[in-house]
Amino acid sequence: xxxxxxxxxxxxxxxxxxxxxxxxxxxxxxxxxxxxxxxxxxxxxxxxxxxxxxxxxxxxxxxxxxxxxxxxxxxxxxxxxxxxxxxxxxxxxxxxxxxxxxxxxxxxxxxxxxxxxxxxxxxxxxxxxxxxxxxxxxxxxxxxxxxxxxxxxxxxxxxxxxxxxxxxxxxxxxxxxxxxxxxxxxxxxxxxxxxxxxxxxxxxxxxxxxxxxxxxxxxxxxxxxxxxxxxxxxxxxxxxxxxxxxxxxxxxxxxxxxxx
Amino acid sequence: xxxxxxxxxxxxxxxxxxxxxxxxxxxxxxxxxxxxxxxxxxxxxxxxxxxxxxxxxxxxxxxxxxxxxxxxxxxxxxxxxxxxxxxxxxxxxxxxxxxxxxxxxxxxxxxxxxxxxxxxxxxxxxxxxxxxxxxxxxxxxxxxxxxxxxxxxxxxxxxxxxxxxxxxxxxxxxxxxxxxxxxxxxxxxxxxxxxxxxxxxxxxxxxxxxxxxxxxxxxxxxxxxxxxxxxxxxxxxxxxxxxxxxxxxxxxxxxxxxxxxxxxxxxxxxxxxxxxxxxxxxxxxxxxxxxxxxxxxxxxxxxxxxxxxxxxxxxxxxxxxxxxxxx
Numbered sequence: 402x403x404x405x406x407x408x409x410x411x412x413x414x415x416x417x418x419x420x421x422x423x424x425x426x427x428x429x430x431x432x433x434x435x436x437x438x439x440x441x442x443x444x445x446x447x448x449x450x451x452x453x454x455x456x457x458x459x460x461x462x463x464x465x466x467x468x469x470x471x472x473x474x475x476x477x478x479x480x481x482x483x484x485x486x487x488x489x490x491x492x493x494x495x496x497x498x499x500x501x502x503x504x505x506x507x508x509x510x511x512x513x514x515x516x517x518x519x520x521x522x523x524x525x526x527x528x529x530x531x532x533x534x535x536x537x538x539x540x541x542x543x544x545x546x547x548x549x550x551x552x553x554x555x556x557x558x559x560x561x562x563x564x565x566x567x568x569x570x571x572x573x574x575x576x577x578x579x580x581x582x583x584x585x586x587x588x589x590x591x592x593x594x595x596x597x598x599x600x601x602x603x604x605x606x607x608x609x610x611x612x613x614x615x616x617x618x619x620x621x622x623x624x625x626x627x628x629x630x631x632x633x634x635x636x637x638x639x640x641x642x643x644x645x646x647x648x649x650x651x652x653x654x655x656x657x658x659x660x661x
Numbered sequence: 662x663x664x665x666x667x668x669x670x671x672x673x674x675x676x677x678x679x680x681x682x683x684x685x686x687x688x689x690x691x692x693x694x695x696x697x698x699x700x701x702x703x704x705x706x707x708x709x710x711x712x713x714x715x716x717x718x719x720x721x722x723x724x725x726x727x728x729x730x731x732x733x734x735x736x737x738x739x740x741x742x743x744x745x746x747x748x749x750x751x752x753x754x755x756x757x758x759x760x761x762x763x764x765x766x767x768x769x770x771x772x773x774x775x776x777x778x779x780x781x782x783x784x785x786x787x788x789x790x791x792x793x794x795x796x797x798x799x800x801x802x803x804x805x806x807x808x809x810x811x812x813x814x815x816x817x818x819x820x821x822x823x824x825x826x827x828x829x830x831x832x833x834x835x836x837x838x839x840x841x842x843x844x845x846x847x848x849x850x851x852x853x854x855x856x857x858x859x860x861x862x863x864x865x866x867x868x869x870x871x872x873x874x875x876x877x878x879x880x881x882x883x884x885x886x887x888x889x890x891x892x893x894x895x896x897x898x899x900x901x902x903x904x905x906x907x908x909x910x911x912x913x914x915x916x917x918x919x920x921x922x923x924x925x926x927x928x929x930x931x932x933x934x935x936x937x938x939x940x941x942x943x944x945x946x947x948x949x950x951x952x953x954x955x956x957x958x959x960x961x962x963x964x965x966x967x968x969x970x971x972x973x974x975x976x977x978x979x980x981x982x983x984x985x986x987x988x
Contacts, residue, residue, distance in 0.1 A: 414917055414936050418801050427801065438918055499769045499776065524917060524940075526796050526803075528778055533734065533766025540844075542733040546759050564912070565759045566673075566863065586918075588905070619775030619809035623791070626802045634950060634966030642973040646981035649949065652965060654985070657947045659926040661869060661894055661986070 402457045402552065402576070403513035406447045407505050407535070408477060410434040410469035411525040418627060425622040426496065427525075434469035436476045439520025443582050445589035446550055447518050448481050454552050460512060464488040464504035471605060479592035479600035486512065486606045494610075497618030498526065502534035508608040510539060515576040516559070521546065521583045532581035543579035544572065550580065666692040667750040668718065669741055670701040671760050672709045677716070680756025682823035684816055685716045688754050689824065691785055698722065698748045699831055702737050704730035707833070714829030722748070724836035728846060734760075736845050738767030744836050745772060751811055752790070754783075757818035765815040774811040781820040790814070798921050799944025818866060864915070867896035869926045870945070872915055874900035874938075876931020876952060876971055880908035885975045886930055892982040898922065898942075900932045916941040931971045934959030951975065 412418075413433040421428040436444065444461065451457040461477040463470045467489065474485040488504040509517060517539070522529035529545075536543030548562040548569070556573075563570045564583055592600070637652075639645035654660040666688040670681045688697040699713035699721030710723040722744040729736065741764060745753055753768060755761035762778045769776040781802075782793035789808040794817070796803050807814075864870060871893065873886035883903070890897045898920070899913040915922055917940040927945035932938060934950070934957055942948070943962055950963035951971050960966045967974055 412797075414940060418797060426803075427797075442918070502769070524798065527794075527798070529762050530766040530769060530776060530778060533763050534769045537735065537738070537767050537770035542735055542845075543763070545734075545763050563759075566678075566866070584911070619807065620777060621806045621808075622803055623806050624804035625796075626804075627800070628802070628944075631962050631964075634948075634960045634963035636955070636960070636966045636968060639967075639969075642969065642977035643981070645967050645969060645974055646977040649965065649967060649978060650981050650985055653926065653947075653949070657926070657964065659869070659947045 402450070402454055402515045404447045404450060404457060404459045404516045404518060405509050405512065405514045406443050406459060406461045406477070406482065406518045407509075407531065408436055408440040408444065408461055408463050408473055408520070409501075409523045410463065410465055410473040411437060411440075411523050413437070414524070420625040420627070424624055426625050429492070434472065436473040438524040439522060439582055441589050442584060442586045443518045443520045444477050444480055444482065445586050446582055446584070448590070450516075450550065450552055451481075454554060458483045460484045460486065462486045462488070462505055462508050464490050464501045464508070466490060466492040474605055475600045475603070476592065478603050479597045480590060481596070484606065485603070486608055488608045488610055490610055494617065496526070496622065497620055498528040498530040499534055499620070500614065500618045502531045502538060503614060504610055505531065506535050506538035507611055509535070511608070514539075517541075517577070517579040519579065519581045521581050529581070532579050536579035539577075539579065541577045541579060542574065543581065544574065545581040546583040547580050548584045550582070664749045664751040665696045665698050666752045666754055667698050667700055667741070667745045667748055668713075669753060669755040669761070669764060670699055670709060670713065670721070671756060671758060672701070672703060672706065675709070677709055677712050678756060678758070679823055680758050680761065680816070680818055682716050683819070683821045684754045684756045685713070685718055686824045687783055687816060687821050689717065691783060692752070695719070698750065700724075700741060700744050700836075702729050702740050702836070704728075710833055711830045713831035715826045716824045717827070717829065718831050721831040721833055722836050723833045724838060726838050728838075733845065734763045734767055736841055738764055738771050739841050739845065740836050740838070742768060742772040743840060745811075747834075747836075753813040755813070755815050757816040757820070761815040765813045768813040772811050772813065773809070774813040775807040775809045776813045777805055777807060778815040779817045780814050781817050783814060795923075795944055798917060798940040799923060800940065819868075862894070862896045864896045864898055864913070864920050865922055867922070868924050869893050869895035869928070870898050870915070870922050870924045870942070871895045871928040871930065872898035872900060872932060872942070873903060873930050874932030875902035877903065877908070880906075882972075883908055885972070885979075889928070889930070889975055889979045889982070892979045892986070892988075895926075895928070900938045901935070929959050929963065930975060932959055933957045934962065
């Protein structure tokens with residue numbers, strides 16, 4: 402099976418967010434970009450499928466600007482992906498999820514792809530649009546909110562669960578398809594030092610962005626705002642647990658007005 | 662954009678879902694009540710489509726066919742694009758659900774629409790739409806401009822009021838299915854062996870969430886959290902420490918790699934407040950923290966703090982909530 406995993410470089414969770422000078426996006430000055438969240442889990446899922454299915458190859462693809470995109474591709478190679486492909490895009494263009502999906506589709510269409518894995522959404526823009534748009538561009542079905550993915554080689558079927566508002570659905574589907582993973586591993590594998598060193602020298606295939614692609618999406622950021630800083634909790638004073646409970650309920654009812 | 666707005670409906674227990682009604686409310690205030698058209702696709706969805714009339718939508722498209730039961734999202738996207746074109750719509754609005762987000766993703770390509778998901782505010786300007794949406798798990802908000810001939814927007818759940826139900830029936834226009842490319846039917850769902858709905862409100866939809874963390878100390882003690890949640894009709898969440906330890910399943914996890922929640926009230930019990938966790942709950946309206954450690958970071962983001970032993974505070978709180986609510 403040929404598995405393609407799509408990943409995006411996003412700011413590390415510890416990043417202190419600030420608006421950039423243009424006011425429309427966040428300031429990337431000093432920000433560390435990493436492979437994280439659902440994308441990191443998608444890589445983990447791909448490698449687990451590879452281990453369980455002889456003859457499987459895992460190809461990682463990312464669309465975005467240097468140097469962050471190359472860094473997450475090398476991080477994926479260090480984890481055990483077999484090949485990496487980079488569609489270089491200017492930062493502003495890559496920020497539009499539909500244009501990113503179009504760039505990814507161009508690269509994925511040119512490589513063998515039985516199963517295309519994406520994270521549910523990137524942890525920065527949280528659009529969650531790439532998997533569906535990619536499936537539409539590739540002309541294959543897509544399944545979102547997927548929890549648990551197994552390949553039944555005998556039946557030639559993917560078996561998985563989807564978590565939707567209606568509950569948990571159990572599915573089987575033939576390949577090819579696009580799967581957006583909801584499941585996040587809290588302890589995905591970490592790269593071993595020899596692999597990290599080796600990954601620095603591994604080749605990365607570059608795919609030129611489509612010369613006919615638009616320079617800007619039809620969805621553009623205008624403003625990036627941070628909520629007013631929280632000033633810290635009002636700490637309740639009390640002598641007994643009962644007094645604490647009474648005070649809290651009174652506050653929730655009369656001051657915060659959130660008591661049911 | 663001056664054409665009608667198409668609202669794509671979703672069913673919930675045989676009626677239009679709350680998320681759909683919220684979308685109807687947004688469409689009506691944006692385009693005018695007369696300028697909103699409904700859409701429903703399903704295997705037995707006539708009554709649901711007619712139900713658009715109850716929230717003031719006079720006309721709805723209906724795609725009804727047994728094959729739509731378990732069809733892939735691409736089929737629905739195809740039919741929505743077709744109905745939107747037939748209606749002369751320039752904007753499609755859908756509720757904030759898994760279905761809605763998937764549909765909008767597909768329409769970005771199939772209907773060549775500029776799209777946004779998780780939208781909390783929407784306004785129409787000269788020739789473009791402006792949307793606001795939380796990003797970075799609620800740590801920031803972005804305003805985006807959507808231009809182009811078509812736009813498709815998925816809302817954030819509970820961000821908008823739903824219009825009140827009244828009497829009324831929408832007049833239906835059938836959507837023909839013969840234009841669906843045959844290959845899309847081949848990609849139909851093969852099996853649905855279980856649909857299990859959990860007890861209590863779901864974590865992402867609940868108006869109150871009570872979460873327990875490492876401070877709860879064991880799986881056996883977690884009933885304290887569940888009893889407090891039950892007294893408040895709240896959903897139960899957990900920090901990563903709890904799901905990692907296997908005290909509760911992964912589906913309980915609130916945080917960056919778990920669920921992002923934004924309830925009216927979030928009660929964090931025995932949770933220190935690692936960034937991982939904060940990323941999933943910091944956009945809650947009111948946050949209460951109960952923790953023995955007065956220097957825990959959770960108190961920096963909480964509105965109200967109780968510094969004390971959760972094993973004493975939580976049972977007292979549960980009892981007080983029950984007393985005040987008379988149950």
